Amino acid sequence: GENVEQHPSTLSVQEGDSAVIKCTYSDSASNYFPWYKQELGKGPQLIIDIRSNVGEKKDQRIAVTLNKTAKHFSLHITETQPEDSAVYFCAASIGEYGNKLVFGAGTILRVKS
């Protein structure tokens, strides 16, 4: 079945620096790759997603890149702020209509001010 690996497991950056989180997936049929942010005591919330027909997507300070050949995708956060501190999960869709999401293990991001 699909396996999604996420690195690093923890990441500490200084406020204003950039943060990069990387994921690889195994199922070449996956075509939807969302990123979720989870704050303490809350459910995951979508922050950005990318579909297999594009290589890059940007939304203000966050961007996602996808390399389908290498089967990896990355989250880039620029000009990090303390409120970016959270757990970030990548995921890949599988199954008919991509109705199943397989998640990475998560990255704890700490932004030091």
Added chain:
Amino acid sequence: NAGVTQTPKFQVLKTGQSMTLQCAQDMNHEYMSWYRQDPGMGLRLIHYSVGAGITDQGEVPNGYNVSRSTTEDFPLRLLSAAPSQTSVYFCASKGQFGGWDTEAFFGQGTRLTVV
């Protein structure tokens, strides 16, 4: 618009007890799913449903049952609770548009402890 609502938020069970975790969504989404979240393991899919009357197993289905009698509700049943089922449980729903995936919305979670 409430989104995805899970009840209860916290629950403590004794080994062998049964209970039902409730999940309801008001977005008319076809797809609903249950995940469990354990430290260092991300979210793992337990069961999912692609519409009323249709359910299927995910990655870790053992010890759990589901049913989908309406579009809005997708309860998760623990038949005989075990300490290994101590976890945080999340329900999620998503729609479909033009064959492409759409955003999955998550509930706030149920923190379950089995003693």
